[in-house]
Amino acid sequence: MTSIKGMIEWPYPVRYGVVNKVDADVLVLGGGIPGSWAALYAAKEGVKVVLVEQADVYSAGPGGADQFWNVAENPCSKISSDELIQSMEEVDPYLNGITAYVTLKDSYDIVLEYEKMGAKVRDILDEYKGAPFRDEETKFVFYLDWENKIHIMPWGQTLRPALYGALRRAGVEMYGRVKVTSLLTEGGKQGSRVVGATGVNVRTGEFYIFRARATVLCTGHINERIWTYIGARFQPVPILPSQSGAGHAAAWRAGAEFTLMEARRIFHGLAGFPFYSVGRSYDPYYGCTIVDATGKEIPYVTDDGKILKSVEERFCPSLTGKRAYLPHGKEKYARPHSLSSDPIKFPELVKKGEYVLPLYLDLPSMPEHVRNYMFRQCLVSEGKGWIIYKMLTEHGFDPSQDMLQCYGEGVILDPVKSWTVRTSRGGLVHDWYLKTNLEGLFVAGDICFNTLGHTTAACSGRWAGVYAARYAKQSPKPEVDENQVEAEMKRAYAPIERSDGINWKELNAGISKVLRTYCWEWANEEMFKIALITLRELEEKEAKEVVAFNPYELTRVLECFDLLTVAQMVVYAGMARKACSEFLAFYRSDYPEKDPPEWTKFITMRLDNGRVEYGELPIRFYLRPPFAPTYKENYEKFKPW
Numbered sequence: 001m002t003s004i005k006g007m008i009e010w011p012y013p014v015r016y017g018v019v020n021k022v023d024a025d026v027l028v029l030g031g032g033i034p035g036s037w038a039a040l041y042a043a044k045e046g047v048k049v050v051l052v053e054q055a056d057v058y059s060a061g062p063g064g065a066d067q068f069w070n071v072a073e074n075p076c077s078k079i080s081s082d083e084l085i086q087s088m089e090e091v092d093p094y095l096n097g098i099t100a101y102v103t104l105k106d107s108y109d110i111v112l113e114y115e116k117m118g119a120k121v122r123d124i125l126d127e128y129k130g131a132p133f134r135d136e137e138t139k140f141v142f143y144l145d146w147e148n149k150i151h152i153m154p155w156g157q158t159l160r161p162a163l164y165g166a167l168r169r170a171g172v173e174m175y176g177r178v179k180v181t182s183l184l185t186e187g188g189k190q191g192s193r194v195v196g197a198t199g200v201n202v203r204t205g206e207f208y209i210f211r212a213r214a215t216v217l218c219t220g221h222i223n224e225r226i227w228t229y230i231g232a233r234f235q236p237v238p239i240l241p242s243q244s245g246a247g248h249a250a251a252w253r254a255g256a257e258f259t260l261m262e263a264r265r266i267f268h269g270l271a272g273f274p275f276y277s278v279g280r281s282y283d284p285y286y287g288c289t290i291v292d293a294t295g296k297e298i299p300y301v302t303d304d305g306k307i308l309k310s311v312e313e314r315f316c317p318s319l320t321g322k323r324a325y326l327p328h329g330k331e332k333y334a335r336p337h338s339l340s341s342d343p344i345k346f347p348e349l350v351k352k353g354e355y356v357l358p359l360y361l362d363l364p365s366m367p368e369h370v371r372n373y374m375f376r377q378c379l380v381s382e383g384k385g386w387i388i389y390k391m392l393t394e395h396g397f398d399p400s401q402d403m404l405q406c407y408g409e410g411v412i413l414d415p416v417k418s419w420t421v422r423t424s425r426g427g428l429v430h431d432w433y434l435k436t437n438l439e440g441l442f443v444a445g446d447i448c449f450n451t452l453g454h455t456t457a458a459c460s461g462r463w464a465g466v467y468a469a470r471y472a473k474q475s476p477k478p479e480v481d482e483n484q485v486e487a488e489m490k491r492a493y494a495p496i497e498r499s500d501g502i503n504w505k506e507l508n509a510g511i512s513k514v515l516r517t518y519c520w521e522w523a524n525e526e527m528f529k530i531a532l533i534t535l536r537e538l539e540e541k542e543a544k545e546v547v548a549f550n551p552y553e554l555t556r557v558l559e560c561f562d563l564l565t566v567a568q569m570v571v572y573a574g575m576a577r578k579a580c581s582e583f584l585a586f587y588r589s590d591y592p593e594k595d596p597p598e599w600t601k602f603i604t605m606r607l608d609n610g611r612v613e614y615g616e617l618p619i620r621f622y623l624r625p626p627f628a629p630t631y632k633e634n635y636e637k638f639k640p641w
């Protein structure tokens, strides 16, 4: 045990300043779903692969997978990949058609590969025999859309162990508990070839220099910490608090090109579902019967007001006149919701006394196989939801007898307060090789612009891993710039050199306060300017006063530095889009017109010699020269095997 400056006993040896040098052909940053698949497929190409992960690689990333979304090529699917990609475009013109189409085409392979690795992806024990959401022949169990059978539900808790075993067998060298702090570039120049990265061990504080011929960035997207952290606790959100946009910040400083950093996902109140219990508190329970405190049922309603009585009806799009249900679908593809998900209407009904809070999930009233499917399958299969299941059942919760209370009273009654803003669509621009504008830098998973989902992470990871390995094989030996490393070490260790100063929580709270105050749902030029000035002041003053007394605190401080960079990126991006957009959930009072055709485009930005350079790309730029005009042709051309 090491006692540091009179603070808590730190259980690990502290070795600040110890430098470890690691060489790789392919360096994968972030060991969640995309990083694991990238590392695996790079290793299959016969190159030396190093994987760096801030957490423990075995359980890294949210790994959420109570649903394998959009497995269009599975034998039961009633919708083709080409039909689905059209639907996705209808829902979102800013679609990342590259990662989306690759997912549609490849995700069934991922399901089968997981099975080969030892994960459970079918109902082999016939737990759900005869259930409407199961296919009797293949034994696949389906989620959300029981008719079209596009989204497969695996036994999610078996996926990460299987993947970890595969990584070990493939000989991937893994560095867990190391936080990546920067990307290294040739000659230390912004915009030059990426030749590696630096990192700090989150337990010992040791420094790492990774030198690599090719790098795949898989650090995921940005947590709500950037918007909502108030200094007291992490928000009760499912995204990892450690996902602070480290990859975004490092790539930005290196000169990588970004887009959609102004875009948000705004969750009104209930994110479409009431919250129950703890942790992953909404999605797994979709479709459950909900009652109020007097036992009165809260109906699920279609867009045109039709009440759906049976549980089965809530999962059958044809009954509601829809083509299919997509996880984030709107209009033609939106699933019906309970009345309680309407952030405006429901509070009014409560105030009038029509419903009495709190609400409950009426699990006992539901058919047994559906109840098990909801409470056991959806919850446990969710990346880490089994902890919640275990906690509830060990404390005697029995879904055949007990109801689960909804915790969303405040949320339901105050829709304004409950808005959650996420910057989760902003990411790196890339081509069909998953390569960025920087030589040697590839991306996979949610850090790609407008990308989300387990299957997408896995599919994009495979492509990026293969192409990074092929790039590494023909690229010259990387040279690390000593001055760049030295400067990064100085930056990373500055908070431990101080004996006094502000705490990381204060800095984090300050950053999110600025974004909340000036860039929340509505903003304008003046607000953006004030936000930028204030963030720069934070960077110049408070960020230089923040102190860390152990490697844990140092990690949190470094995350705040990432957040500070990402917050500025959000503001830069917001300033550049001079129009409102419903699609991007982006609103400016000084440019009220919504989605005018001339602004329906990607605005890109990157740093060049420290200056922000803006550019633009047309919608569906990935179907324009130099690429082929159709998804199919590009897929056939770029498919790496």
Ligand SMILES: Cc1cc2nc3c(=O)[nH]c(=O)nc-3n(C[C@H](O)[C@H](O)[C@H](O)COP(=O)(O)OP(=O)(O)OC[C@H]3O[C@@H](n4cnc5c(N)ncnc54)[C@H](O)[C@@H]3O)c2cc1C
Binding pocket: 029, 030, 031, 032, 033, 034, 035, 052, 053, 054, 055, 060, 061, 062, 063, 064, 065, 066, 067, 068, 069, 178, 179, 180, 181, 218, 219, 220, 221, 238, 239, 240, 242, 243, 244, 246, 247, 280, 382, 383, 444, 445, 446, 447, 452, 453, 454, 455, 456, 457
């Ligand atoms: C609760 C929850 C439920 C979900 N349910 C589903 C679902 O049912 N179906 C579905 O398709 N998708 C689901 N998702 C989304 C899915 O999990 C992600 O889209 C997918 O894992 C890809 O994520 P990612 O790219 O963010 O990478 P992740 O898998 O999150 O991996 C990123 C990794 O990078 C690491 N990292 C971050 N910064 C650093 C750094 N500086 N240094 C080193 N390592 C770093 C993180 O620790 C993390 O392990 C869910 C997500 C959550 C949070």
